[in-house]
Amino acid sequence: MSEHTDHAVVVGASMGGLVAARALSEAYAHVTVVERDPLPDVGLPGGATARRGVPQGRHAHGLLARGREALEELFPGLTDELIGYGVPPTDLQSGFRWINGGRLLCQAPSGLTALGVSRPLLESALRARVRALPNVTVADSCDAAGLTASGDGRRVTGLRVLRRGDSRTEEIVAADLVVDATGRGSRGPQWLAALGYPAPATERVEVGLTYASRSYRRAEDAPQGVAIAGTLANPRGGVAIPQEGDRWIVSIGGMLGDAAPLDHDGYTAFASTLPSPAIHELIRDAEPLSDPLRFRYLASTRRRYERLHRFPEGYLVFGDAISSFNPVYGQGMTVAALEALLLRECLREGTGGLAGRFLGSAARIVDIPWDISVGADLRFPGVAGRRTAKVRTVNAYLERLHRAAEHDPVVGRAFLRVVNLLDRPERLMAPGIAWRVLAARPSTAPTAAVAPVRVVVGAGAAAD
Numbered sequence: 001m002s003e004h005t006d007h008a009v010v011v012g013a014s015m016g017g018l019v020a021a022r023a024l025s026e027a028y029a030h031v032t033v034v035e036r037d038p039l040p041d042v043g044l045p046g047g048a049t050a051r052r053g054v055p056q057g058r059h060a061h062g063l064l065a066r067g068r069e070a071l072e073e074l075f076p077g078l079t080d081e082l083i084g085y086g087v088p089p090t091d092l093q094s095g096f097r098w099i100n101g102g103r104l105l106c107q108a109p110s111g112l113t114a115l116g117v118s119r120p121l122l123e124s125a126l127r128a129r130v131r132a133l134p135n136v137t138v139a140d141s142c143d144a145a146g147l148t149a150s151g152d153g154r155r156v157t158g159l160r161v162l163r164r165g166d167s168r169t170e171e172i173v174a175a176d177l178v179v180d181a182t183g184r185g186s187r188g189p190q191w192l193a194a195l196g197y198p199a200p201a202t203e204r205v206e207v208g209l210t211y212a213s214r215s216y217r218r219a220e221d222a223p224q225g226v227a228i229a230g231t232l233a234n235p236r237g238g239v240a241i242p243q244e245g246d247r248w249i250v251s252i253g254g255m256l257g258d259a260a261p262l263d264h265d266g267y268t269a270f271a272s273t274l275p276s277p278a279i280h281e282l283i284r285d286a287e288p289l290s291d292p293l294r295f296r297y298l299a300s301t302r303r304r305y306e307r308l309h310r311f312p313e314g315y316l317v318f319g320d321a322i323s324s325f326n327p328v329y330g331q332g333m334t335v336a337a338l339e340a341l342l343l344r345e346c347l348r349e350g351t352g353g354l355a356g357r358f359l360g361s362a363a364r365i366v367d368i369p370w371d372i373s374v375g376a377d378l379r380f381p382g383v384a385g386r387r388t389a390k391v392r393t394v395n396a397y398l399e400r401l402h403r404a405a406e407h408d409p410v411v412g413r414a415f416l417r418v419v420n421l422l423d424r425p426e427r428l429m430a431p432g433i434a435w436r437v438l439a440a441r442p443s444t445a446p447t448a449a450v451a452p453v454r455v456v457v458g459a460g461a462a463a464d
């Protein structure tokens with residue numbers, strides 16, 4: 001029998017680890033968050049910067065409406081706090097230009113709030129909130145090296161930790177629960193194998209996405225945001241999100257090896273080849289505040305821990321370590337926040353059988369965003385995967401929906417509510433929406449389109 005410690009350890013102090021720690025703080029006497037990176041105490045908002053362990057932090061991060069709500073449930077007052085730091089709130093529909101299938105979604109007030117918060121500021125604000133919890137300790141510059149377990153291997157009893165520095169001595173941190181929130185590079189499968197457990201089945205959908213991102217100064221009267229989805233004829237896309245500090249963060253890119261150049265002229269010219277000129281118009285005369293930099297994202301990945309027949313008690317996997325989604329759909333942070341709400345609910349029912357209850361229900365949280373993102377990626381012939389009848393029917397229907405949403409704000413709002421994970425996808429097939437979609441004017445040329453470009457597919461996509 002392991003000794004009862006009333007201590008939970010979270011590995012990783014990024015978005016996933018921080019929201020997990022918040023949920024755990026209600027159920028355990030003490031929570032320790034172990035993070036590999038040094039995490040300086042920053043003055044908000046100016047001191048928030050990207051860090052090594054979260055390289056995606058330098059790229060555009062949209063927070064879905066459901067994610068903002070979930071974070072607000074976990075950290076009451078967060079929205080107002082961020083707005084106080086200069087984060088611009090925007091109506092998701094009237095303030096943002098969504099271009100899907102080359103068509104501008106009808107702009108109208110939706111009552112849904114988008115927050116243009118940079119990823120480093122959001123993480124720093126959450127970290128400050130978590131550090132302020134009296135029973136949570138954040139231990140930075142500490143590398144997690146594996147799990148410890150009871151003699152029969154059935155229960156995880158703690159974490160092996162290497163403190164960064166000269167000695168790099170190993171310590172064992174005893175815990176009743178270890179939560180792996182180390183992101184898409186998680187070594188959870190290897191940690192389990194070392195205890196004699198099988199590896200989870202892993203689903204991968206190769207997208208070979210390359211983001212190229214750059215900040216620009218944003219004029220006060222500038223439009224509020226742009227998101228351009230790739231089309232079949234032109235899979236390039238991009239996003240421009242207004243942020244604190246009167247900045248735009250612009251991420252543009254292509255898939256299956258296609259990438260924007262990183263020199264000024266090449267970057268600007270690439271923006272002019274997206275399925276809409278909206279981002280090019282916004283940046284061509286804007287003052288750049290940084291050089292463009294790249295992020296290569298090879299594949300969406302889902303680890304099916306919930307299907308394992310044997311899994312130790314006292315161990316959970318969380319956030320991107322379970323599922324990492326093609327980032328163009330902006331889902332990862334929202335899924336982590338929803339998993340934190342789930343963890344809180346599970347813990348309210350006690351800790352018995354926690355792994356089975358949590359991982360089973362987390363899989364149901366992942367199902368919808370996974371189907372949305374993978375289903376949309378399978379539109380592109382170069383993306384390998386099984387195109388079920390459902391995937392083909394939904395994609396054909398969405399083409400018609402984007403046509404209707406160009407003129408019909410109700411359809412546009414219904415679409416935004418689904419992709420923001422506020423409503424289930426079936427809502428788009430409900431009679432009140434379906435008849436509007438099917439009654440929409442037959443094919444007219446997309447309003448926002450520019451000529452399709454020839455995209456070289458398969459040239460040099462690399463793993464992140």
Ligand SMILES: Cc1cc2nc3c(=O)[nH]c(=O)nc-3n(C[C@H](O)[C@H](O)[C@H](O)COP(=O)(O)OP(=O)(O)OC[C@H]3O[C@@H](n4cnc5c(N)ncnc54)[C@H](O)[C@@H]3O)c2cc1C
Pocket residue numbers: 011012013014015016017034035036037052053054056059060061062063064142143144145181182183184211295297318319320321327328329330331332333334336
């Ligand atoms: C290019 C890109 C753009 C994205 N855009 C969006 C977006 O628009 N909207 C959105 O919601 N999501 C987006 N995401 C996803 C989002 O970044 C993640 O879902 C989110 O960060 C939650 O991930 P996580 O905390 O589970 O893992 P991560 O953010 O990867 O964090 C893992 C943490 O664990 C630490 N760590 C790793 N190994 C160890 C170890 N052995 N010991 C100790 N610490 C360790 C790391 O240093 C890091 O702090 C994007 C992702 C990418 C790649």
